[in-house]
Amino acid sequence: MNFIAMDFETANAARHSACSVALVFVQDSQIIGNYYSLLRPETDFHWRNIQVHGIKPEMVKNSPTFAEIWPELSQYFQTQHLVAAHNAPFDNGVLKGCLDYYDLPAAHFQSLCTVRSSRKLFPDFDNHRLNTVCQNLGITLNNHHDALEDSLACANILLTQEKLFGTEPLKQFVKKI
Numbered sequence: 001m002n003f004i005a006m007d008f009e010t011a012n013a014a015r016h017s018a019c020s021v022a023l024v025f026v027q028d029s030q031i032i033g034n035y036y037s038l039l040r041p042e043t044d045f046h047w048r049n050i051q052v053h054g055i056k057p058e059m060v061k062n063s064p065t066f067a068e069i070w071p072e073l074s075q076y077f078q079t080q081h082l083v084a085a086h087n088a089p090f091d092n093g094v095l096k097g098c099l100d101y102y103d104l105p106a107a108h109f110q111s112l113c114t115v116r117s118s119r120k121l122f123p124d125f126d127n128h129r130l131n132t133v134c135q136n137l138g139i140t141l142n143n144h145h146d147a148l149e150d151s152l153a154c155a156n157i158l159l160t161q162e163k164l165f166g167t168e169p170l171k172q173f174v175k176k177i
Helices: 047-053 066-076 088-101 114-121 130-137 149-164 168-173
Strands: 005-012 017-026 030-038 082-085 112-113 174-176
Touching: 005 047, 005 112, 017 047, 017 088, 017 149, 030 066, 030 082, 030 149, 047 066, 066 088, 082 088, 082 130, 082 149, 088 112, 088 114, 112 114, 114 149, 114 168, 149 168, 168 174
Parallel strands: 005 082, 082 112
Antiparallel strands: 005 017, 017 030, 112 174
């Protein structure tokens, strides 16, 4: 299975306020690499978001904006690529919000939400939050709400689902963006 697992953290409730992004690259069902960057959102940080992920304005003051990293990342968001996220509507919304904010062309790719697939494939879990799914599947999640840790956990969830159920049942969760 080939896919990219994605995660964003945001500075506030605005979808264009990405303050970190991570991608984990999976080829032939093996994790082969990753990308991580802090981002400098052109908006204020809300204290509650800082409380969740620990990223403070002073930590991103010398970081690139989303628009500055997009030329490097855009190659991964093509129609033939599958991009997974745990709660994909949120992460896809952040991606769209950033693209819109910086007046960049829309990205078109295939999306899979591991929250949705986990609800269907593991209905007996107490809930389907990232940390709960990881705990139930024996997947390490050391620093929840760190974009790289979360995208790595998402990749491992999807790889575990593939191992347990095969790729065919996962196809029902793929949406075109």
